[in-house]
Amino acid sequence: MTGAGGTSETYDLAIDPTRSTLDTAVRVAKLAETARIDALFTADLLSFGAQGPIGSQEPLVFVSALSQVTSRIGLIATVSTTFHHPYNLARLFGTLDHVSNGRAAWNLVTSSIGEENFGPGDLPSPEDRYARAEESLEVVNALWDSWETGALTAGADGKAVLDRDRVRPIDHSGRFFTVAGPLNIPPLPQRRPVQFQAGQSAAGTALGARYAEVVFTSLPTLDIAVDFTRRIRGQAARWGRPDGLPLIFSSLHATYGATEEEARRLVRERREAIDFERGRAQVADMLGGGVDLSEIPLDEKLPESLLPDVTSVNRRRGRVEIFAGYARRGDTLRELIVAAQDTGHWAVAGTPGQLADAVEERFRAGVLDVITLSGLADPIQHDFVVNGLLHELRKRKIVAADYAGTTLRENLGLELPARHRPVAVTEV
Template identity: 90%
Template sequence: MNAKPPRTLKTVTGAGGTSETYDLAIDPARSTLDTAIRVAGLAEAARIDALFTADLLSFGAQGAIGSQEPLVFVSALSQVTSRIGLIATVSTTFHHPYNLARLFGTLDHVSNGRAAWNLVTSSVGEENFGPGDLPSPEERYARAAESLEVVNALWDSWEPGALTAGPDGRATLHRDRVRPIDHAGRYFTVAGPLNIPPLPQRRPVQIQAGQSEAGRALGARYAEIVFTSLPTLDIATDFTRKIRAEAERFGRPGGLPLIFSSFHATYGSTEAEARRLVRDKRESIDFERGRAQVADMLGGGVDLSELPLDAKLPESLLPDVTTVNRRRGRVDIFAGYARQGYTLRELVIAAQDTGHWAVAGTPEQLADAVEERFRAGVLDVISLSGLADPRQHDFVVNGLLNELRKRKVVADDYTGSTLRENLGLELPPRAGAGDRSDG
């Protein structure tokens, strides 16, 4: 039996597709794809494991004015890459699971097994998918759980050996090994089976974004990877302990789900340069606009217009998280900062990274911070940005990644042909099968 390879940190970078500003003299759709193709080539050359696309479903949502449709976007990138994984963010609140199964199944086919789904339940966009207000978090996550049940059953509706090569080299379909799923639930009725052939990965890799209590429960039960905002080691340790304990109660293997964090890095050739860059960023902050950012981090229902910047937030201004309908995990983080005694000015500074992990220093110092979390078992996948900028690319690839590879934290090369193989993820049991293995 082959020994299991040692655990290594997996790497992701943004594929583009969103923009806060457009040069109106050029075609924005062409420019964003051209940039993404360049970034994809740089990322694959650096042996980064996957490209990540976010999604926004409203004009002006969370500060951005442009957003490409993620599945179409990464499908285009699949044709100019061969090894790097392709992560598309898609909401279960505004999509039907039968379509999701077909869309991600097709992406897995056209990419030869490099597809991943970042599942979100959405905190914006209901005005474009009406009628009605945004459902409560509990309702959104209940729908998401049923969506996953349906999608996984559809992906598994083709049993092993359902499609084989005949003596003439043409595919032979064994209909008795393709079964309906006959799902009838609270939100969906889906007969199945899926009407596309078995997927290269059988199931695309499943990522779930969200760290509220309801989000953590969903991730613990289903996700192979959870994408979260974990700004400090203590928060990361607490979150990892809780979600893995919940996952174990669902009977899932130890070490699942993997923990995926965004890394907001400020690189300097020296420690002094990194400090200067942080100081320059802070001096450029529009603190009046920052009041609105903090209010948004606290759920959007807080009026901070009259509070002095150097005052602490009174408890009376902090929301009861159970009454917040959008991004409860972010509210938990910023309400926690306020209860620790952060002033409004300090909260505005923290809001520039929207609750994500932020570190400044030389590549070696940043590698220390990354290695600390990795060795502590609270970091399995990390998102690194800036490959399109020559200076940032040099710091990421020749600095941080090179240092992490010297320390054997990050692998030197891809280990397989599919994303699932490169991430070291085994296939979960087949949905509802039980009597036949994958062989």
């Protein structure tokens, strides 16, 4: 959130792996900062071929490099709690916050792929992944808070003065981790990096409601966005969290046209290029895998017998809920394949003004605080994004014209959370 009640924008760093990825990312980062976009967002997939022919760069190393060629834009790195230890996570993101002077954010995921590279064993159940994620957050927050105010000050000679009595162990003992603490790096510029969380299954929503400052979700329709926001903020309120938290972060899959007719043509051309036989596998994946759609005619609905029980699915339950919902409302297989091209995300086509109308509708409904934008590396897309959509949103006072402060937390309008009070947990 920027200014007084506006939306925030992030730029999704989707990089062509056949080119110099860092050079491209540096160029995009500088363009985004010049446009006063609030943050850069990098996803993470942990398997060969899961994102393009190679994969995705390690997010923390990548955004750390970008921190040295930018000065104001936030840096959001996606890192999984399933495959990382919380003490390392606290040090890694704490160091990113230091090297970026307070611009770090962690997008917490529990991962739906990659277990073959972190074996032995299969991917843990969603219940176990989210239980581990919750304990990881407890440990990480306790470590970031293990340095009290005034623990490190500047002496009269300019040298640092440490008050050891203000640096305390956390003595955590839980189901997954035993961590003595305290953290062995100095207090962070933001005290805590901003906490994003991705996941909209029941377990993901519960985690986000309790801990996340921003939740990244697939909300393809306004009705779904309203229902999700009501549910997660209702749960957050029961945890005693302030009104308006967590912020709602949606990925906007935009098709821009100079005219409405041009945008429609681009959408039509994109649909005409769909490989519908390959699309059957995409829809099966959206339904959790293990569904055979090979014999279903494209213009028929999916029988109920093929729709999975969400509780039996081990991966991406939120996405399964969306596509099973589409099938139950009567979408044909052809329509599901078209929807799968945007993987369940919010897709809008039109002129920059029409896209701004769509963003404003969600913003006024209270279900949109952060949006992703893409295309800055392409001159035509850059013009549509910066001089079109962003310009229009700023005219409407939905997006701020400049950074509100020097840290990402300030630019998102987020207060520092209350200091963590360590909770003793034991396995039963």
